[in-house]
Each structure stands twice: as structure tokens, then as C-alpha cells.
Amino acid sequence: MLSAAAGVCSNVLSAIVPLYVAMIMAYVSVKYLRMFTPDxxxxxxxxxxxxxxxxxxxxxxxxxNPYKINMKLAMSDLLQKILAFMALLLVAKIMSPRSRFDLVITGVSLSTLPNTLIVGIPLLKALYGAEAAALLAQIVLLQSLVWYNLLLLMFELNSAVAISASSSPQVPG
Structure with a gap:
């Protein structure tokens, strides 16, 4: 049992350490060593x-393959997005009666669209094997085909409403 846990830990570390070492080296080289300019x-x-x-x-x-997506996974992803949207909408309404819809859209984006490509897939492959990585690849596919486009549409609609509200003539009452 202990050797299996050590093997999983070794797999996780071999998947994640190169990424974090590169990120730490980049941070130190910019922040403290000043090796790179802002440009x-x-x-x-x-x-x-x-x-x-x-x-x-x-x-x-x-x-x-988009035709072989696990339906339980797709439905759970949909439910997660709907619950996050409703919760953020509720929080926005409680915080401000004139809530800004763009903050809700950004909140949904930040809370439901994780960084699955760079960290998630290598980590899941190290922990659970190729089958789990395939499920996460299906989530990436759903994000790319459905959720990014839907969020972009919601941002554009919100911008159009804001522009039309600011440019409409004010009728004195």
C-alpha cells in the first residue's frame, strides 16, 4: 500500500515539478535578477x-472524438456551469441592486473554466492514468466548442446593451 502511494506521488511530482520549476525560474529571473525587460x-x-x-x-x-463524449460528464459539466452562474447572479444581486452582468460573466469564466490544459491533464494522467486524462480532454473540448463561445456571446450582448443604453437620447420627464 505504501509503495503504491509512493509511486503515485512520484508520478505526480514528475508531472508537475517541471512546470513549477520553470514558473519559479521565470518569476525570479524577472523580479529579482532583472534578466528580461517589460517589453x-x-x-x-x-x-x-x-x-x-x-x-x-x-x-x-x-x-x-466529439461524438464519443461521456454524457454523464457533459451533464455534470452543464449542471456545474448553471449552478455557478445562478450563485454568482445571486451574489451580484445581493451586493448591488444595479449589478453589472459583466462581473457575473467574468466570475463564471474564472470559476468554471479551469486551467485544464497545462496543469490538469498531466496531473490527472499521473494520478489516475490515461482514462482520466481522456475525460479531461473531453472537458477541454466542451469548453472550446461550447462554453468559450457562449461566454463571448454573453460579453458581446452585454457590451451592446451598455452601448445602446449610453447612446440613447434621454427624454426629459
């Missing part, structure tokens, strides 16, 4: 956001 950091961030993450997303999504 260089912006370039690295742009490279990661425009090339690395989309290519990793493409790799994960292209190997996942």
Missing part, C-alpha cells in the same frame, strides 16, 4: 497566448 515579457506572453496554448489546445481537441 521582452510582453513578447513572451504574446508568444504563449498566440502560439503555445492554441497549439496545445489543438493537439488535445484534435485527438478527442
Amino acid at each position: 521582452q515579457c510582453a513578447g513572451i506572453n504574446k508568444f504563449v497566448s498566440k502560439f503555445s496554448v492554441p497549439l496545445l489546445s489543438f493537439r488535445v481537441i484534435s485527438t478527442t
Whole structure:
């Protein structure tokens, strides 16, 4: 029993340590050693956001069959998103009668769309094997095909409503 736990711990560490070591080295090199200028950091961030993450997303999504998604997983994902949306909407209404819908949308995005690509898939593969990583790849597929687009639509609708409300003529009453 103890050797199995040690093996799992070893797998988890071998999956996560390289990522965190790179992140700590990057932080130290920018914050304390001043090896990179803010312009260089912006370039690295742009490279990661425009090339690395989309290519990793493409790799994960292209190997996942959208017609073989686990329906229990999809329904639980849907239920989680609905509950988070309702809870954040309730909190926004309690906090401010004139709640801002964009804060609810951002809250849903932050609370329900985790960083599954970079940390989640290697961690689940190390803990539970390839089958768990395949389930997480299905979540990534659902996020890319459904949730990102729905949140973007909600942001655009919210912006359109805000623009039309600010540009409408005020009729004196």
C-alpha cells in the first residue's frame, strides 16, 4: 500500500515539478535578477497566448472524438456551469441592486473554466492514468466548442446593451 502511494506521488511530482520549476525560474529571473525587460515579457506572453496554448489546445481537441463524449460528464459539466452562474447572479444581486452582468460573466469564466490544459491533464494522467486524462480532454473540448463561445456571446450582448443604453437620447420627464 505504501509503495503504491509512493509511486503515485512520484508520478505526480514528475508531472508537475517541471512546470513549477520553470514558473519559479521565470518569476525570479524577472523580479529579482532583472534578466528580461517589460517589453521582452510582453513578447513572451504574446508568444504563449498566440502560439503555445492554441497549439496545445489543438493537439488535445484534435485527438478527442466529439461524438464519443461521456454524457454523464457533459451533464455534470452543464449542471456545474448553471449552478455557478445562478450563485454568482445571486451574489451580484445581493451586493448591488444595479449589478453589472459583466462581473457575473467574468466570475463564471474564472470559476468554471479551469486551467485544464497545462496543469490538469498531466496531473490527472499521473494520478489516475490515461482514462482520466481522456475525460479531461473531453472537458477541454466542451469548453472550446461550447462554453468559450457562449461566454463571448454573453460579453458581446452585454457590451451592446451598455452601448445602446449610453447612446440613447434621454427624454426629459
